[in-house]
Amino acid sequence: MKVDALVRALPRSDDEIRRRIPRPLRDIPLGSPFGQRYVPPIDDVHPRAGGYDDPGRAGEVLFDQLGADLAIVIPPNRQLRTDRRHEVAVMRATNEWLAETWLAGSRFRGSIQLSPRDVAASLAEIERWSAHPAFVQVAVPLHVHAPYGEQEYFPLWEAAAGHGLPVAVHGDGSGGAELTPAMAGEPTRFIEYHTLFPLNAIVHLVSVVSEGVFDRLPELVFVFTDGAAGVIPPFLWREDAKARALKEEMPWVRERPTWYLRQVRFVARRDDFPREPEHLETVRALAGDGRSLLYGSNFPMWDLVDFASEPWPPASAFDDDFFGGNAVATYPRLRAG
């Protein structure tokens, strides 16, 4: 079975979301789902992805042309909203919209969008949708006010793990009050932004490991959808050395930090595939011999992973586990049929 683990479900217009939001919050504009501060110098949408906002036409590309059997969709998170009530309203409306549109067919699987600034409302959202068989993960934004190891979030991870839902961490800058996404100040160009923002996954990962979240929830899985699959594992080596030397500071962490990569997956993105075959092999080797890598097209965006029309890398560089087996192993609900 071939699973596309990253498809962006985009509404045809914001009215599809806003009409599901009660007044007066309905009147607040949501902003471009493609982001507003960092805009690419090329079309946001890939030339192959015409009709991307129609689930039927998207399915023709994803299933008929790109050959997926199932596709996991993530809606734009529109976070961070400065108004918390609005953020929660957008979250609820987005999940309703996703369930009624993209998840109405048989081959799309969905993400329960959460608003981590409101844990109680997000927990209610997990309970509301967890019985819906097409939701296979929860989704939280990459950019948030505090890293995901913090105690305040723990009930979310406990609920997600309890329902067999991996946690997708997804950065999309989709129209909210975007936080400064890189360490040394504002990135000045899109290429700088796009290359750097996925590195923030290491902060969440180190936080989750260091606060003992993976120790407390050994069945929990985090899926980082923004790639940097070749950067994050060697980044974590630095933590191994610190954690061993300074064990008394975090005695509750039972294993070396890199041990917990078995509870982590990366959607491999177009920029994660080096041009040189030997370096491509290194990325694969460091990602748990490929077991941590999930295939995801990132349809319909400009950096679509397009093995059919791009010359590199060839699909033959990857095995069935990459294209589906790893996803089936990661998502309990894909195994339930």
Place this chain on the structure above:
Amino acid sequence: MREERPIRVIDCDVHFKPVAAEAVTEHLPEPWRSRRNLHRALTKAPVYNPYTGAMRLDAKPAEGPTGSDPVLAGRQLFVEAGVDLAINIPVGEHFCPLLDPDLNAAYSAAVNEWQAATWLGAFNRHGRYRGSISVAVNNVPAAVREVERWAGDPRFVQVLVPHHAGAPYGSPQFDPLWEAACRAGLPVALHSNVGAETYHTPVGVLQRYPEYNGIGHPLFVAHHLVSLLTSGAFERFPALRFVFVEAGFSIYAPLVSRLDRNWEKLGGEVPHLRARPSSQLRDHVRFSSQPVDEPEAFADLARIWAWGDAEHLLLFSSDYPHWDFDDPSRAISPRFGDALRQRVMRDNARDLYGFPARRPADEYDA
């Protein structure tokens, strides 16, 4: 003729301290010297620190702070560790960047005069120490003057900038500083510092030293590196060299590979870039070695070092006298082979800084 010794080990990152704050501030002119609370800003306790402190316990002299005693430092570096040359990088307590751009410029000048008088002067009769020109990156015109002031002094071998400058270093506001460094023939070394920076990451605040220390500084360096590569700084200044100190090495090859791949699609945004970003690394960028990563499998480190061209881009550093000091005899695994080890321990630094092949024999050789 004086007896000579071959230079085998060049240590690109050591940290010396004044005996007391006044040893530096005596070089600071008025009205700054008498400014109230100056010492408090300069002795800011690090926000992240190991519970047991950040220093080697055996490097504490009988009197004065760790790193302030030239006799102990000389014995530990030159005799016990076998270092031939060591580059001082003034960061941390007494060397914090200051937010006031005028005070910061004046204090940076005092730091350089203190280095020239002590570790590059009275403590340096053997000539094994080199220094770094501390500059105020929040006051670029003054920083340029400071580089020019020391440019002819061979004891200063690089320009030192902190990791936090409010903007990534590819931004045009820093161009005059890079131009001055190039005119002086000096590389620019970036080392983390405490004081003027913030501690939140783009996704919030981490809790403890082992978490922040491993990733905070490399996240800054990743940003500066990508900014320098995409802004075309190395094309505007073909002589510009950057040394990223104590920021790790393993993540940068896969990071810049991602930048290459994005450049294929997004190159129209940076039409000044004539070649793919990774092609600039070998001519313009170096990394210091400490702390060497320790993955479970040596093969993983070997793969990443091969990808990152450690043989040409990596410079040995010990980080003396900090707790996680890397001993030159063990830091670079013998499994990397003699050719790579010799380049990392000596040749790469010699090529970058123009150091000689030999040095005069001195009392530490006895």
